[in-house]
Amino acid sequence: MPQLKDIKNWNVEIETEITNSWKQKEQFKFNPKTKKKIYSIDTPPPYINSPIHMGHAVTYCFMDFFARFRRMKGEEVLFPLGLDRNGLPIEMAAEKKYKVSPFKIGREKFVEYCEKLLSESSAESIDSFAKLGISFSSYKEGTDIGAIYNTDSPEYRTLTQWTFIDLYKKGLIYEDSRINNWDPKLRTTIADSEIERKEKETDFNYVKFKVKETGKYITIATTRPELLCTAVLIIYNPKDNRYKDLKGKTAIVPIFNIEIPILEHEDADPDFGSGIAYMSSSGGDQDAVRFLRKMGIKPVSPIGIDGLMNEKAGFLEGLKTDDARKKIIEEIKNKNLMEKQEKMIHSVPISERSKAEIEFIEMPEFYLKQMDYKKDIKKISKDINFYPKASKKILDSWIESVSIDWPISRRRYYATPVPLWYSENLIALAPQGKYIEPWRQDPPKDAEVIDAETKKSKGTVKDFPSNKWKGEERVLDTWFDSSISELNMLQYHKDDEFFKKAYPASLRPQGKEIVRTWLYYTVLRGFLETGKACFTDTWIHQHILDEKGRKMSKSVGNIIDPQEILKEDGAEALRLWAATEGDLSKGDFTCSKDKIKAERKTLNKLLNVSKFVMMFHKPSKKPAITKLDQLFIDHIENLTSEVDKLYLIYDFNHPAQDLRKFLWDTLASNYIELVKNRAYNEEDKFTDDESASAKYTLHFLLERLLTLLYPIIPQITSLIAKEKGIDLLTIEWPKPTPTTNNQQLITSLAEFNSQIWKTKKEKGISLRDSIKGIKIPKELSEFEKDLKACHKI
RNA sequence: GAGUCCGUAGGCUAAUGGCAGACCCUCUCGCUUACACCGAGAUGACCCAAGUUCGAUCCUUGGCGGACUCACCA
Numbered sequence: 001m002p003q004l005k006d007i008k009n010w011n012v013e014i015e016t017e018i019t020n021s022w023k024q025k026e027q028f029k030f031n032p033k034t035k036k037k038i039y040s041i042d043t044p045p046p047y048i049n050s051p052i053h054m055g056h057a058v059t060y061c062f063m064d065f066f067a068r069f070r071r072m073k074g075e076e077v078l079f080p081l082g083l084d085r086n087g088l089p090i091e092m093a094a095e096k097k098y099k100v101s102p103f104k105i106g107r108e109k110f111v112e113y114c115e116k117l118l119s120e121s122s123a124e125s126i127d128s129f130a131k132l133g134i135s136f137s138s139y140k141e142g143t144d145i146g147a148i149y150n151t152d153s154p155e156y157r158t159l160t161q162w163t164f165i166d167l168y169k170k171g172l173i174y175e176d177s178r179i180n181n182w183d184p185k186l187r188t189t190i191a192d193s194e195i196e197r198k199e200k201e202t203d204f205n206y207v208k209f210k211v212k213e214t215g216k217y218i219t220i221a222t223t224r225p226e227l228l229c230t231a232v233l234i235i236y237n238p239k240d241n242r243y244k245d246l247k248g249k250t251a252i253v254p255i256f257n258i259e260i261p262i263l264e265h266e267d268a269d270p271d272f273g274s275g276i277a278y279m280s281s282s283g284g285d286q287d288a289v290r291f292l293r294k295m296g297i298k299p300v301s302p303i304g305i306d307g308l309m310n311e312k313a314g315f316l317e318g319l320k321t322d323d324a325r326k327k328i329i330e331e332i333k334n335k336n337l338m339e340k341q342e343k344m345i346h347s348v349p350i351s352e353r354s355k356a357e358i359e360f361i362e363m364p365e366f367y368l369k370q371m372d373y374k375k376d377i378k379k380i381s382k383d384i385n386f387y388p389k390a391s392k393k394i395l396d397s398w399i400e401s402v403s404i405d406w407p408i409s410r411r412r413y414y415a416t417p418v419p420l421w422y423s424e425n426l427i428a429l430a431p432q433g434k435y436i437e438p439w440r441q442d443p444p445k446d447a448e449v450i451d452a453e454t455k456k457s458k459g460t461v462k463d464f465p466s467n468k469w470k471g472e473e474r475v476l477d478t479w480f481d482s483s484i485s486e487l488n489m490l491q492y493h494k495d496d497e498f499f500k501k502a503y504p505a506s507l508r509p510q511g512k513e514i515v516r517t518w519l520y521y522t523v524l525r526g527f528l529e530t531g532k533a534c535f536t537d538t539w540i541h542q543h544i545l546d547e548k549g550r551k552m553s554k555s556v557g558n559i560i561d562p563q564e565i566l567k568e569d570g571a572e573a574l575r576l577w578a579a580t581e582g583d584l585s586k587g588d589f590t591c592s593k594d595k596i597k598a599e600r601k602t603l604n605k606l607l608n609v610s611k612f613v614m615m616f617h618k619p620s621k622k623p624a625i626t627k628l629d630q631l632f633i634d635h636i637e638n639l640t641s642e643v644d645k646l647y648l649i650y651d652f653n654h655p656a657q658d659l660r661k662f663l664w665d666t667l668a669s670n671y672i673e674l675v676k677n678r679a680y681n682e683e684d685k686f687t688d689d690e691s692a693s694a695k696y697t698l699h700f701l702l703e704r705l706l707t708l709l710y711p712i713i714p715q716i717t718s719l720i721a722k723e724k725g726i727d728l729l730t731i732e733w734p735k736p737t738p739t740t741n742n743q744q745l746i747t748s749l750a751e752f753n754s755q756i757w758k759t760k761k762e763k764g765i766s767l768r769d770s771i772k773g774i775k776i777p778k779e780l781s782e783f784e785k786d787l788k789a790c791h792k793i
Numbered sequence: 794g795a796g797u798c799c800g801u802a803g804g805c806u807a808a809u810g811g812c813a814g815a816c817c818c819u820c821u822c823g824c825u826u827a828c829a830c831c832g833a834g835a836u837g838a839c840c841c842a843a844g845u846u847c848g849a850u851c852c853u854u855g856g857c858g859g860a861c862u863c864a865c866c867a
């Protein structure tokens with residue numbers, strides 16, 4: 001390690017040396033046998049196929065602040081790094097990189113490509129985290145508690161399947177065929193939480209329908225005329241007097257000539273379109289889907305799983321929905337049934353992952369019951385402390401808006417398989433505790449067999465030797481894996497004793513944008529498994545924006561790459577900036593390279609203050625402390641107490657600002673200036689005791705400052721402290737002893753000093769020269785000797 | 794369309810029913826037995842309107858503007 005005196009400026013080379021040694025020594029290893037209180041952080045696993053972005057960098061810095069502080073507070077910190085390797089992002093990356101489609105090359109081959117992609121991804125992120133100085137429990141992959149884990153590891157997937165079977169047996173998971181959100185590009189069902197919206201211009205077509213009984217025409221406006229083939233009924237609002245005479249009559253669907261009833265229904269909005277709407281049994285949008293559910297109409301979809309029109313669409317069969325729409329509009333116009341067309345902008349649901357427009361297609365899928373537990377979830381979420389408090393509203397409002405059970409099965413490939421087999425009217429359940437891939441594996445002999453209808457146990461696979469079993473091909477939603485991350489971290493069903501001791505997890509740190517997915521699903525799953533709230537605390541953070549306050553995105557080209565910052569300015573500057581810039585739980589903050597660079601000044605100031613203090617030997621015995629010195633000792637004791645309180649509630653922003661202010665203003669500009677002469681004591685103006693008091697206090701203040709700053713800037717502080725024989729990595733957090741002494745005097749001192757410096761400047765006297773005619777204020781009279789020596793009064 | 798949060802110097806922020814404090818930038822001056830990546834100092838701000846109040850940047854209402862969440866048109 002470099003010596004302090006050899007370091008002119010804090011730099012990246014020193015950081016590399018320190019962080020490398022931390023990484024190699026496994027310095028922050030978790031001890032599962034500990035008697036200390038366990039503090040566990042359920043970190044959000046980043047996807048490994050892309051390098052970490054600024055948001056990752058900053059939020060992991062915050063998690064590291066929390067972890068290092070809790071270690072100092074005497075807690076055993078479990079702080080694992082997870083790597084997300086499951087699901088659609090990996091599949092989409094594989095499709096792109098190797099230019100393959102799973103629909104063409106088949107599942108087996110495609111999974112191999114996914115595995116190939118993953119093995120070639122170098123997990124660059126691990127290196128970036130190490131350089132940031134993140135004190136993960138381990139930097140080695142493995143199955144030890146606290147080791148780096150992969151979300152696609154057999155161990156993790158085993159637990160996912162364990163919980164699936166468990167919930168399935170309890171009847172909380174069921175299969176049902178419903179209209180659901182269908183992503184035609186990825187060819188899978190997706191949940192409401194995976195939907196985004198996009199503004200789109202479409203034609204609003206006013207189409208004429210003939211009324212059978214009267215022969216008159218009515219006009220119905222629609223954006224989706226291609227769904228006319230599955231029209232089932234027509235509604236108008238009961239309050240709408242224009243259409244009263246239509247009640248109970250029959251309409252004939254143009255082109256397809258289907259006869260459908262006309263009824264009154266309050267879902268029809270008299271002010272929208274013509275006031276009459278046709279309802280298609282294929283849904284068409286989420287509202288319509290809900291309407292069908294309400295009316296108990298069996299859904300029939302004219303759209304196939306490939307997103308193309310199917311045989312139910314008649315002459316439109318085989319066309320993409322867009323083309324089908326064009327064709328039928330043409331047809332309607334030819335038959336003179338188009339009254340008019342308007343352009344309208346409406347927002348269409350699109351898939352968050354593929355950005356494809358969602359279709360509503362009926363598919364049998366597995367569902368996890370959640371509607372029955374809305375009240376419970378709301379209740380137990382009260383047991384979780386939200387930081388900031390207001391972020392609880394995001395969760396509450398989502399819980400309220402949950403309207404259907406959670407569809408958990410997906411028709412994709414690189415994810416945890418649904419662990420079931422089928423044979424005639426029997427279902428085989430995978431044994432719990434082993435990772436199983438039914439799509440390419442026969443059921444083990446000891447797999448339990450149940451009746452598909454009654455769900456009653458029929459023995460095991462052994463008992464049905466002549467049956468042929470067909471493995472389930474569907475996989476589970478990635479959130480079904482992710483929503484048990486804390487159970488996995490705490491060894492659920494792996495190490496019961498440990499789980500009992502450590503559950504619930506201490507902290508869930510995560511972004512506000514995944515409250516409705518990750519947080520909500522985790523609370524739900526945690527409740528279903530344990531009946532309790534799964535976290536003690538949750539810290540919800542906002543976003544890092546670019547210099548102008550815009551979202552950073554590749555397409556705008558405004559990305560600030562943390563890897564670059566690490567190379568140029570180093571981790572400590574980045575961390576200090578992250579802490580001082582703002583309160584990430586309160587609002588977004590903008591990222592500017594200049595500001596990060598500017599934090600290097602503070603690092604160098606700390607370095608120089610330390611060098612200065614260490615020019616003096618620390619007295620081996622505590623000397624009698626002068627009044628001036630005691631004033632500053634009291635000050636930092638109060639500061640300690642304040643910092644302690646705020647760190648505990650995840651506020652590192654105010655402490656960081658206060659500590660920086662202490663370093664620059666209180667310590668460097670005022671205290672050091674005041675006691676310099678006394679510490680040197682070259683002219684023997686002071687007694688040895690007085691001089692010793694100054695030396696002792698300089699060291700005391702520095703040591704305390706380093707300790708308080710350590711969670712934020714661990715490298716520079718621990719390096720300096722080491723030279724003083726203190727190991728900040730293992731030192732205990734100081735017990736704050738706040739005083740009620742008059743801290744106002746520090747302000748008065750600073751004001752007085754400033755006054756003298758100003759006066760000297762105005763008179764053109766060098767600061768070193770003596771000055772006459774200055775009266776020391778009464779309240780500061782007890783510091784007269786120091787003040788006179790300092791200012792040469 | 795509904796809800797939540799927010800609007801303070803050129804930028805980013807803090808506190809506050811009476812005086813609005815830092816930081817970065819800019820400007821001026823300086824060189825002091827740790828530090829020129831330094832020191833001292835200066836300029837500069839409460840979105841608008843109404844109400845409550847002796848007094849509002851702060852509380853209330855409305856408007857304008859922004860961020861986010863939810864919903865969304867047959």
